[in-house]
Amino acid sequence: QVQLVESGGGLVQAGGSLRLSCVASVASGRIISINAMGWYRQAPGNGRELVAVISSSTNTNYADSVKGRFTISRDNAKNTVYLQMNSLKPEDTGLYYCNTKGIDTTVSYYGISWGQGTQVTVSS
DSSP, X not given: OEEEEEEOOEEEETTOOEEEEEEEEEXXXXXXXXXXXXXXXXXXXXXXEEEEXXXXXXXXXXXXXXXXXXXXXXXXXXXXXXXXXXXXXXXXXXXXXXXESOEEESSOEEOOEEOOOEEEEEEO
16 A cells, blocks of 8 residues: 655745645555656636646656646655745645555555645735
8 A cells, every 4th residue: 555645835926936845655565766757736616637746757748837836846765746836926825645556565566546646825
């Protein structure tokens, strides 16, 4: 079983910054590799949307609305993905979810997994 634990959310004023982290772990065995990792967000009344994704070879892709303001990165040794968010806007408010496209471990392979989410609130 995969566990993705997000942290770093909070309340910030417009123009401020936050850094989200997501650590992947498994109940059995040891993680060998993680495919693409990403961040999604969901605002009240809206569907879940892609914010940013980073491949295993560190190619990145961003939603147009966050390009130039957000940066996604990963540390494979720590099984962690980060999202640095700068110049935050009220429209960035939402529940931010971590996502992995596949995790290979010493005992099994896991497909798509989701974290529980961390709340980001940007006040105007």
